[in-house]
Amino acid sequence: MSRMSREFGxxxxxxxxxxxxYFAAPAPEDEMEKIADEQAADRTGHDRTHHRHGMVPLxxxxxxPAYAGNASGRPSAYSPTTRAGGFGSAGRAFAGGGS
Amino acid sequence: xxxxxxxxxxxxxxxxxxLGLHFHTLGGxxxxxxxxCYTLSKFExxxxxxxxxALWEMCLELVQHVIDNRMFGLFLIPPEFEAIxxxxxxxxxxSIYGRFxxxxxxxxxxxxxxxxxxxxxxxxxxxxxQWHWLKETDERGDQFNSIHDRLLEAWAAAKASDPAPxxxxxIEGNVEDYITVExxxxxxxxxxxxxxxxxxxxxxxxxxxxxxxxxxNRVIQNIFKLYPWEWLTKDTFAQHIPAxxxxxxxxxxxxxxxxxxxxxxxxxxxxxxPFLLPAWFEAPSFGSYVKKPIHAREGANIQVVRNxxxxxxxxxxYDTSVCVYxxxxxxxxxxxxxxxxxxxxxxxxxCGIGIxxxxxxxxxxxxxxxxxxxxx
Numbered sequence: 001m002s003r004m005s006r007e008f009g010x011x012x013x014x015x016x017x018x019x020x021x022y023f024a025a026p027a028p029e030d031e032m033e034k035i036a037d038e039q040a041a042d043r044t045g046h047d048r049t050h051h052r053h054g055m056v057p058l059x060x061x062x063x064x065p066a067y068a069g070n071a072s073g074r075p076s077a078y079s080p081t082t083r084a085g086g087f088g089s090a091g092r093a094f095a096g097g098g099s
Numbered sequence: 100x101x102x103x104x105x106x107x108x109x110x111x112x113x114x115x116x117x118l119g120l121h122f123h124t125l126g127g128x129x130x131x132x133x134x135x136c137y138t139l140s141k142f143e144x145x146x147x148x149x150x151x152x153a154l155w156e157m158c159l160e161l162v163q164h165v166i167d168n169r170m171f172g173l174f175l176i177p178p179e180f181e182a183i184x185x186x187x188x189x190x191x192x193x194s195i196y197g198r199f200x201x202x203x204x205x206x207x208x209x210x211x212x213x214x215x216x217x218x219x220x221x222x223x224x225x226x227x228x229q230w231h232w233l234k235e236t237d238e239r240g241d242q243f244n245s246i247h248d249r250l251l252e253a254w255a256a257a258k259a260s261d262p263a264p265x266x267x268x269x270i271e272g273n274v275e276d277y278i279t280v281e282x283x284x285x286x287x288x289x290x291x292x293x294x295x296x297x298x299x300x301x302x303x304x305x306x307x308x309x310x311x312x313x314x315x316n317r318v319i320q321n322i323f324k325l326y327p328w329e330w331l332t333k334d335t336f337a338q339h340i341p342a343x344x345x346x347x348x349x350x351x352x353x354x355x356x357x358x359x360x361x362x363x364x365x366x367x368x369x370x371x372x373p374f375l376l377p378a379w380f381e382a383p384s385f386g387s388y389v390k391k392p393i394h395a396r397e398g399a400n401i402q403v404v405r406n407x408x409x410x411x412x413x414x415x416x417y418d419t420s421v422c423v424y425x426x427x428x429x430x431x432x433x434x435x436x437x438x439x440x441x442x443x444x445x446x447x448x449x450c451g452i453g454i455x456x457x458x459x460x461x462x463x464x465x466x467x468x469x470x471x472x473x474x475x
Contacts, residue, residue, distance in 0.1 A: 010118070010227070012285040076314040081307035084314070086336030087326070088270055088300035093416050096273035097299075097326040098220030099357075099396035 100205035102433035132467040138474040150209040150374045151442040151449035174358040192350035193257035201440040202428035208373040217357035225453030229470035241473040244451035253446035254290035263320040264293035271298040323348040359393040378425040387427040398463035
């Protein structure tokens with residue numbers, strides 16, 4: 001019922017792949033903390049640190065499993081009849097969609 | 100259920116970062132906090148497991164009830180989305196996961212505080228980080244945690260029902276959401292599914308094909324989105340969702356369960372359940388209760404009323420015009436902290452817990468995640 005009887009592997013998060021590669025621009029480790037803190041403040045309305053800066057993490061995923069890896073980190077190939085950007089605006093005020 | 104002070108592992112920050120948990124510290128204070136742990140007996144774990152299964156069953160019955168009685172307005176589901184809610188339910192579109200937040204004192208039955216049915220986070224912490232913590236600190240120790248295994252099963256089942264690739268999307272620039280989605284994509288890959296990640300903002304709509312596409316111009320047939328339905332249905336592209344042919348995970352019928360209107364309705368339908376607190380659509384005229392906006396999250400915009408007097412309130416940016424009211428749960432204090440048990444249901448399995456604690460009674464997204472283990 002409860003016991004996980006075997007060790008398990010992680011394809012994306014394990015082996016430091018994600019850790020090493022997912023910022024397009026090098027970011028100091030402590031920037032992660034600031035970003036996470038700002039996002040928490042945005043959601044709760046509490047600014048615990050009073051840090052404010054304009055950096056937004058740009059994720060560039062370097063691992064490429066069979067299908068494509070990261071569809072956001074490549075040059076766009078939208079067709080001429082395609083528009084993007086129609087999702088995301090309702091969530092912008094809240095920083096994140098998790099609960 | 101007891102809280103124990105324990106010695107954090109040396110260099111614990113690097114250890115959890117290696118598992119993807121980069122958001123372990125907020126404002127200089129640990130969010131992932133391994134200076135303590137909770138121990139639970141087998142009896143207590145059984146109680147949580149039993150409650151989780153019962154709540155899940157009640158939730159599924161509630162969805163059927165809402166559909167049968169066309170009660171969509173109670174959940175602020177736009178009329179143009181009613182058909183896709185029904186279709187996703189009737190066609191059994193894949194549902195991967197959800198998290199019940201429970202008040203539990205270790206003595207009485209766990210009580211449902213809310214159900215994070217659509218976009219639950221805290222997943223990497225519960226499934227991966229606390230398991231590695233346990234194996235390193237107590238190799239023979241046990242934990243209520245088969246979340247990872249059940250996720251592999253859930254994706255395998257999703258693949259069996261539809262082998263097409265699945266896109267994974269989160270809002271741009273949020274570390275926690277991105278890591279959560281990448282962990283879920285990880286488990287989908289391990290289940291043999293072809294996947295791709297994209298930001299929710301990068302989803303395109305091709306007016307010629309009338310399909311959603313990714314930046315590589317590939318049609319999005321299936322998509323897991325860590326982006327709540329109540330936001331999706333407000334965005335510009337919302338109008339294209341019903342006829343787009345895209346299957347969404349979590350499915351549209353989760354619009355019902357992710358809304359706090361389920362709390363009074365669950366209580367109306369199951370007034371004798373030991374796992375439910377009394378809840379109402381109107382404010383009680385007396386007593387102690389919690390006022391919750393039906394679409395707020397992470398403990399924002401909550402008001403605690405004790406004996407008719409507002410005692411505590413959190414801020415936030417959510418719409419507070421429509422609220423529900425739930426009897427105030429008695430939370431047991433442990434060393435000055437109030438723990439909430441997040442009980443995961445994955446592919447219908449009650450399969451593990453993550454415990455969040457805070458110095459006050461409202462758990463918010465800055466509340467600490469504390470690992471747990473089972474006592475002998």
